[in-house]
Amino acid sequence: MYIIEMQDVNVNYGRVRALDNINLKVKEKEFLGIIGPNGGGKTTLLKVLLGLIKPNSGKVKMQKDIKLGYVPQFTSFNKKFPIRVLDVILMGKLTKRMKLLHKYSKKDIQVAEQIMNKLGILEFKNRQIGQLSGGQMQKVLIARSLMIDPDILILDEPTASLDSNAKNDIYQLLKEINSEKTIIMVSHDMGIVSSYIGSIACVNKQLHYHGDDIHIDEQEIQEAYGCPIDLITHGTTPHRVLREHKGEEN
Ligand SMILES: Nc1ncnc2c1ncn2[C@@H]1O[C@H](COP(=O)(O)OP(=O)(O)OP(=O)(O)O)[C@@H](O)[C@H]1O
Ligand SMILES: [Mg+2]
Structure with missing residues (x-):
C-alpha cells in the first residue's frame, strides 16, 4: 500500500x-x-x-x-525577531484561523516539551532564536513540524x-x-x-x-x-x- x-x-x-x-x-x-x-x-x-x-x-x-509536516528550504525566520524557541515550536500548532498571539493549551506546551526533549533541545526552551547555532535552529524547525504528529x-x-x-x-x-x-x-x-x-x-x-x-x-x-x-x-x-x-x- x-x-x-x-x-x-x-x-x-x-x-x-x-x-x-x-x-x-x-x-x-x-x-x-x-x-x-x-x-x-x-x-x-x-x-x-x-x-x-x-x-x-x-x-x-x-x-x-x-497529516503532512513540512520543514521548508530556507528559514523565513528573521533570527533577530525576539521570539523564544518554545514559541517557534508551538507555532507548528497554528492553523490559518488562529492568530499569532493565540493562547496555547497546557497540552500543547507539554507536547512541545516532549518533542524538545526527544530532539535534545529542551535546554534551549526559553532562549531567543537568535542565540542558537545553525544545527540547533534546524532541530527547532523539525520540532515545529512534529507538533501536528505528521x-x-x-x-x-x-x-x-x-x-x-x-x-x-x-x-x-x-x-x-x-x-x-x-x-x-x-x-x-x-x-x-x-x-x-x-x-x-x-x-x-x-x-x-x-x-x-x-x-x-x-x-x-x-x-x-x-x-x-x-x-x-x-x-x-x-x-x-x-x-x-x-x-x-x-
Ligand atoms: N514561483 C515561481 N515562479 C516562476 N518560476 C519558478 C517559481 N518557483 C520556481 N521556479 C522555477 O522552477 C524551476 C524549479 O525550481 P525549484 O525551486 O523547484 O528547484 P529546486 O530543485 O528546488 O532548486 P534548488 O536546489 O536551487 O533549491 C526553476 O527553474 C525555478 O526558477
Ligand atoms: Mg529547492
Whole structure:
C-alpha cells in the first residue's frame, strides 16, 4: 500500500516547465531522498505534495487523513525577531484561523516539551532564536513540524550549511523519526545520507527512482540518473561518483 502516489504530474511556471510527467509512489515508512541540480524542481515537487502548488495536469493521491509536516528550504525566520524557541515550536500548532498571539493549551506546551526533549533541545526552551547555532535552529524547525504528529515528514535541505557533525546529528534524528513516520527529504549530501536513506529519487524536471534493493554501479548511474550525482554506493567499498548525465538539456 502506498501512502502517496503521483501520476503523470506536470507543473509549469508560466512558460517554464518545472516538472515533466512525474510518476512517484512512496511506501509507508519509506525514507526517500530527493536529489538533483539547482532549479531541477525538487522544491516544486514537495510543494505539489503539500498542496501548495496545483499541478497543470496529473494526479496526486494520498492515503486518507494523512497529516503532512513540512520543514521548508530556507528559514523565513528573521533570527533577530525576539521570539523564544518554545514559541517557534508551538507555532507548528497554528492553523490559518488562529492568530499569532493565540493562547496555547497546557497540552500543547507539554507536547512541545516532549518533542524538545526527544530532539535534545529542551535546554534551549526559553532562549531567543537568535542565540542558537545553525544545527540547533534546524532541530527547532523539525520540532515545529512534529507538533501536528505528521504521518509524513517533508524536509527541504534540512542540513544545508551545517558542518558534518551537525549533519550526522540531524540524519540520526531523522532515522529515529523514520521508525514511526514516512520521510521525504531533499538533500545535496547523499554521500553522508546513503546509510540512512532507503530510496532515492533524482529530479531534474523528470524523475528517476531508485528503490532500496537496487545495486548502483557507475554504469547504471550514467544510464539511469537524470542529473549529476554525488553518492556513495551501497557496495563493499564505498566510493564517490560525480557524473554529469550525458545529452541532458538545460
Ligand atoms: N514561483 C515561481 N515562479 C516562476 N518560476 C519558478 C517559481 N518557483 C520556481 N521556479 C522555477 O522552477 C524551476 C524549479 O525550481 P525549484 O525551486 O523547484 O528547484 P529546486 O530543485 O528546488 O532548486 P534548488 O536546489 O536551487 O533549491 C526553476 O527553474 C525555478 O526558477
Ligand atoms: Mg529547492
